[in-house]
Amino acid sequence: MPRITVDKLEPGMKLARPVMRGSMVLLGEGTELNDNWIQKIKSMEIESVYIDGPSQMSVPKDEMMAQLEDRFKNVADEPYMDVIKKLVRKHIEDLYE
Amino acid sequence: MNSMDVKDLRRKVENIGALPTIPGVLKHISSIIEKPDISLNEISDFISSDPALTTKILKMINSAVYGFPGRISSVSHATVLLGLNVIKGLLIGVSVFELMQQAMQGLWEHSFDCAITSKLIAQRKKLKEPEEVYAAGLLHDIGKVILILEFPEEYEKSIHDANQQCISIFESEKNRFVENHANVGSWLAEKWRFPNNLIETIKYHHAPHRSKYAPMETAIVHLSDILVRARGFGFAGDSFVPAIEPAAFELLDLTENDIKEILREMDDSLEIIEELSL
Numbered sequence: 001m002p003r004i005t006v007d008k009l010e011p012g013m014k015l016a017r018p019v020m021r022g023s024m025v026l027l028g029e030g031t032e033l034n035d036n037w038i039q040k041i042k043s044m045e046i047e048s049v050y051i052d053g054p055s056q057m058s059v060p061k062d063e064m065m066a067q068l069e070d071r072f073k074n075v076a077d078e079p080y081m082d083v084i085k086k087l088v089r090k091h092i093e094d095l096y097e
Numbered sequence: 098m099n100s101m102d103v104k105d106l107r108r109k110v111e112n113i114g115a116l117p118t119i120p121g122v123l124k125h126i127s128s129i130i131e132k133p134d135i136s137l138n139e140i141s142d143f144i145s146s147d148p149a150l151t152t153k154i155l156k157m158i159n160s161a162v163y164g165f166p167g168r169i170s171s172v173s174h175a176t177v178l179l180g181l182n183v184i185k186g187l188l189i190g191v192s193v194f195e196l197m198q199q200a201m202q203g204l205w206e207h208s209f210d211c212a213i214t215s216k217l218i219a220q221r222k223k224l225k226e227p228e229e230v231y232a233a234g235l236l237h238d239i240g241k242v243i244l245i246l247e248f249p250e251e252y253e254k255s256i257h258d259a260n261q262q263c264i265s266i267f268e269s270e271k272n273r274f275v276e277n278h279a280n281v282g283s284w285l286a287e288k289w290r291f292p293n294n295l296i297e298t299i300k301y302h303h304a305p306h307r308s309k310y311a312p313m314e315t316a317i318v319h320l321s322d323i324l325v326r327a328r329g330f331g332f333a334g335d336s337f338v339p340a341i342e343p344a345a346f347e348l349l350d351l352t353e354n355d356i357k358e359i360l361r362e363m364d365d366s367l368e369i370i371e372e373l374s375l
Contacts, residue, residue: 003365045167047160067329071338074263078340085338087353088327091360 005048009038017050061096068092103275110243110284118246119196126192130185130289140184141176153191154184163216163231179228182292186232189289193242200245201256203332208235210330213366214321217359222313222349230314233298237318238333240282240299241266244274259335266334267303279303305345316345328360330367 011034019027019041026044027037033051041049057064068089075081109116114124129135129143144150151172158169158179169175176184190212197205215234219227245252251273259269270277283300294311298318301308308315319342325331327338351359 064329068327071327071329071336074265074337075340079343080341080346081338083353084323084327084341084356087356088324088360091357091364092328095364 002053003048003050006038006042006046009033009041009049009051011035011038014052015049016052019044019046019049057096061093064092064096065089106276106281107284109247110281111288113243113285113288116243116247123192123196126188127289130188133290135181137176137181137184140181140188141173144172144176144184144188150188150191153194154187157187157191182295183226183228183232185289185291186229186236186295189239190232190235193239196242196246200242201332201334204238204241204334205331207325207331207333208238210325210363210367211235211237211318211321214324214359214363215317217362217366218317218320218349218351219314221351221355221359222317224313224317229292229295230298230317233295233314233318234321236282236286236295237299237302237322238278238282239285240278240280241334243281243285244270244278248274256334259337263337264335265337265339267339269335277303303339305342305348312345312348316342316348319345320349320351324356324360324363328363 013033015027015029015031015033018025018029019031021044027041031037033041059067068085072081072085076085113119113127129140132139144154154172154175155169157163158165158175159167165178169178179187190208194205197208212231212234216227216231219230224230241252255266255269255273258264258272259266262269267277267279279300279302283296286296286299294314297308297311298315301315302318302322305312305315305319322333323338323341326333
């Protein structure tokens with residue numbers, strides 16, 4: 001689910017998360033964008049929105065996970081670091097889905 | 098530099114105006130913000146008189162990550178809204194941007210990401226002044242900039258040692274310098290008359306239990322440093338995640354779900370930062 005800046009929006013893209021202003025939903029999840037909506041979003045001082053589709057991660061997942069292991073290698077047995085590592089690992093894995 | 102004693106180094110750092118490696122603009126800003134009786138108006142006038150500074154400050158505050166997206170159009174509005182200490186912190190932050198980039202590839206990104214993450218945690222902990230914690234995150238490694246500028250070769254060796262020996266830069270600094278970046282940074286913060294809580298977050302971000310005035314803020318910057326490194330953003334001198342101080346983690350009292358959401362909010366905010374080149 002990539003997040004893209006509004007200047008790169010094109011008609012036909014679908015919102016993966018709603019466009020919000022404060023707690024108000026302006027455009028719902030799943031909305032297919034047309035020129036009209038894109039203009040609206042651009043006029044609302046919104047910098048970027050989530051659209052459907054695979055995230056474009058620049059580093060392959062295996063490499064990313066190996067780097068993560070490497071970063072944590074000094075602190076594997078320190079208190080609470082297992083929890084932090086587990087959560088960061090899960091977070092990064094989710095980015096590839 | 099083992100021959101140099103601490104007092105001598107401190108005198109040099111505090112006399113930042115005389116350091117040949119520090120650019121004129123930072124010296125000038127330093128001389129403005131260290132004034133004991135500087136008022137909001139004076140600082141606002143000073144920023145407004147410099148178009149480049151004005152642009153940078155407004156750009157930072159108006160970014161979605163800062164929480165006032167596109168809503169602040171003047172420096173005077175910004176200063177009133179944020180207060181003297183936050184503006185002073187931001188002013189130093191944007192002024193050292195180029196310096197940080199020159200000093201160490203990735204240090205600006207690390208600092209900026211820590212600022213954002215600190216603010217996210219501060220908001221989650223419902224602290225009254227999340228913007229102050231943002232400024233603390235932004236400036237926590239300012240001591241590294243000074244050490245690199247003043248002792249480039251020695252610092253280069255510290256970075257090399259850290260990565261060769263698989264230790265943190267904080268550890269490897271100890272072997273080559275009489276002082277670490279956290280203390281050096283705190284001298285500057287004192288010189289700039291930052292409030293005690295900001296001085297302490299800089300001074301104790303590696304040892305938050307020692308903070309007397311701002312244990313929560315210091316614990317926040319300590320955890321932000323760890324999360325930003327854990328996530329693999331930026332570079333601050335070594336490639337390792339430091340251990341969290343258990344007492345700080347317990348003080349923060351975050352659930353696994355809190356941390357999960359903080360990580361998600363970090364990614365959301367940081368993707369925007371890539372676009373926000375100052």
